[in-house]
Amino acid sequence: MTPPFRLLAPRARSVGRVEREAVEFTLPDGRLIEMTRVRDPRARRLRLSVDERGARLTLPPRSSLVAAERFALEHGSWLAEQIDRYTIDALPTLIKGETVALPLRGDSLPVEWREGRFTRLQAEADGHLLFIANPRAGDPALRRALRDFYEAQARADVGRWLPRYLSGLPCAPRRVRLKVMSSQWGSLAPDGTMALDLGLVLARPSAFEYVLVHELCHLVHADHSHAFWREVEARFPDWRAERDYFHAEGRRLKAMMRALCGGPTGR
Template identity: 35%
Template sequence: MPAWLELPLPDGPVPVVLTRRRRQTIGLRVGSERVEVIAHPQVPLSELEAVLRRRSDWIAEHWRIQQQRKRERLAETHSLCLLGEVVPVRRRAEGRRVRVVHTDGALEVQGVAEGDEAALRTALAAWVKREAQLDFPRRVARLGAGLLRSPSACHLSAARTRWGSCTAQGVIRLNWRLLQAPPAIIDYVVAHELAHLMHMNHSAAFWAQVAALYPDWRVARQWLKTEGHRLFALG
């Protein structure tokens, strides 16, 4: 979408795009690449320009926030947490296909051009998913070895609001992003879902089963509440 105009801000001009839509109010959206103005087709351009001038301080503040978040995302792709440990990420543009190699204590991403951060995150996410598919079933088998009921399957989940789930049929799903967390945190989520094999609720009996499988569950649950957002660096 071509820019409608450039809005002068303290940190430099910002492109503004205009979207015409039937709505009663004038909307403003500040992204990391542009500002979007959403207005009814009959609202004159002069009125929209006046709104931008009046809201320039608000726009400038949110633009700075978006730029900081963008810088943080770029920094995160230069390293990756793997089982709670920070692993450096190196890239080599050479290569006909994209592949990730774990060697010498670092992750080498091949076939991704310098500056293509989206492709880098995609490659790293795919690698983490493959590693999680190997790691998680082993944890489920180890922690669930003494249970009266075994899970029928263990799959990966890409949910953005849940770390795991367990169906009435015994299918356990674990969020692939958990592979970036410390092993103890992964074990807690596994124990949580294994406990659902016996108790499809969050009753006292359920939490007693969780404690039997993983005694420090309260500490792990709090870690996910305070630090879990960091596991979404790859999307």
């Protein structure tokens, strides 16, 4: 009988830190997939997850590999369904001269390609995007240009919305950082620095605006108490609809941003 797990890459052993290793796993239908097995000191239970990067099995520090294998086998059918979903639901790609559309603000905008000295992406007056690429520009240069474009668009949105919500706040954000985040959509540091996920610029504008308001309200209440949500309600009455939107579309938005611009960054 074929064992359910076969080690593909050894884990890096380090006390008190997250350990990762690639393993081969056999699905109930006989397919072999590569899974990332993670031993996380913060984990409290076994957990399976699937996204566009593949399958992930998270183990608490004291869980045995036998228990982990049994857990994965018990959820094999669910795992196969999730993998099929991400295989069929194709993500956008960035290929010089070939990509015909790129996501922005809940829409997909047509892209025109043109050669030029400097690689950059710009929005045209008629609603399409113009990607000017140096003939020697490789994938890293294209990704940087796309990331710079998305950041400029996101900053324009924040700059347009922010003034209307500053009234009644104890202070304005110290600064606003935009970066690709792994799970959160935004955060507020103790020094007043606000971080927003760059993937928000791919969402519908009202959802992006809600996240901005959410983080601004943390300037009044640092927690998620009833008082905090009353503050959000007063400033953004339709916040529940946007929260539901993220529940339905959030993983897809983050997956699109990672596919186009790469993974989380501290920029």
